[in-house]
Amino acid sequence: MVKVKKKTISKGxxxxxxxxxxxxxxxxxxxxxxxxxxxxxxxxxxxxxxKLDGKTVICPCHGSSFxxxxxxxxxxxxxxxxxxxxxxxxxxxxxDLETFDCSVEGDEIVVDTGEKPDIxxxxxxxxxxxxxxxxxxxxxRFYVNKFGTGLxxxxxxxxxxxxxxxxxxxxxxxxxxxxxxKPLKKWL
Ligand code: FES
Numbered sequence: 001m002v003k004v005k006k007k008t009i010s011k012g013x014x015x016x017x018x019x020x021x022x023x024x025x026x027x028x029x030x031x032x033x034x035x036x037x038x039x040x041x042x043x044x045x046x047x048x049x050x051k052l053d054g055k056t057v058i059c060p061c062h063g064s065s066f067x068x069x070x071x072x073x074x075x076x077x078x079x080x081x082x083x084x085x086x087x088x089x090x091x092x093x094x095x096d097l098e099t100f101d102c103s104v105e106g107d108e109i110v111v112d113t114g115e116k117p118d119i120x121x122x123x124x125x126x127x128x129x130x131x132x133x134x135x136x137x138x139x140x141r142f143y144v145n146k147f148g149t150g151l152x153x154x155x156x157x158x159x160x161x162x163x164x165x166x167x168x169x170x171x172x173x174x175x176x177x178x179x180x181x182k183p184l185k186k187w188l
Contacts, residue, residue, distance in 0.1 A: 002035075002111040006104065009033070014057065014068075016048035020113050024100060027068045029055055035100040035111040036071045040064055041093050064094075071097035120144065120182040127184055128171045135164040140171065144178035 002019045004026055009015050014027040016038045025038035025047050038047050045061035052058075056074055058065045065074040076094040101112040122144050131140035138153030158164030170176040174185050 002113055003105075003108045004111070006107050006109055009109070012052065014048055014052055016046065017111075022113055024111055024113070025057065025068075026102070026109060026111065027052065027057065029068065033102045033104065033109050034068045035102040035109075036066070036068060037098040041095050041097070042077060047097075066097050071099040073097075118182060119185040120178040120180070122178050122184050123186055123188055124171060124174060124176075124184040125187045127176065128168070131164070131168055131171055135167060136161075140167060140176075144176075144184070146179050 002017055002022075002024060004015070004017055009026060009028040011028050011030055014025055016023060016025050018024075023038040023046070025036050027034045027036075039045075040047055040059040040061065042059065042064050043061060045059050047057050047059055047066070050058045050060040052068070053065075055067055055069050056065045057068050062077045064076050066072065067074055073094060073096050100114070103110050103112075127140045127143055130143050133139065136153070136158040138150035138158070141147075141150035141153055153159060153163055156163070159166075167176060171184065175183055177183050
């Protein structure tokens with residue numbers, strides 16, 4: 001998820017933002033926002049340095065152009081003679097650009113990059129209740145799919161009580177992790 005202030009992109013302009021390992025182009029077309037890959041598939045030039053012509057963004061390097069509303073390729077290596085374009089075109093794939101869902105929340109543009117947040121889907125409150133009631137038997141560890149350590153707790157009565165207490169503290173503090181090593185942050 002990437003957020004950008006609306007006021008930074010006036011109508012008919014574009015900007016780019018780098019986040020979560022992605023380089024994203026955001027375009028304001030008459031008040032409607034579009035987000036797509038900022039990297040040209042030919043030789044990786046940044047499209048944000050190019051030109052916007054209506055709903056088409058033109059690559060600054062060799063003129064390939066793309067429809068910003070759906071990422072579709074419009075023209076491929078337009079600026080070069082066909083023979084050079086045909087040769088260098090082989091260096092990069094002529095393909096459409098990846099697009100991202102874009103919405104407006106208050107004064108911000110929110111781009112959904114599709115990245116999953118690095119926190120567990122399991123609920124902290126549920127884990128805490130299970131740990132409180134069944135922690136001696138590793139119940140909360142079964143809840144987060146840690147079956148190995150769950151069984152170990154089961155057979156050692158929660159590590160003779162010590163492990164049980166440590167886990168209760170970790171869960172309360174939002175540090176306890178599930179099987180994929182993602183912390184349980186959400187209470188509900
Ligand atoms: S890098 Fe974009 S057209 Fe060559």
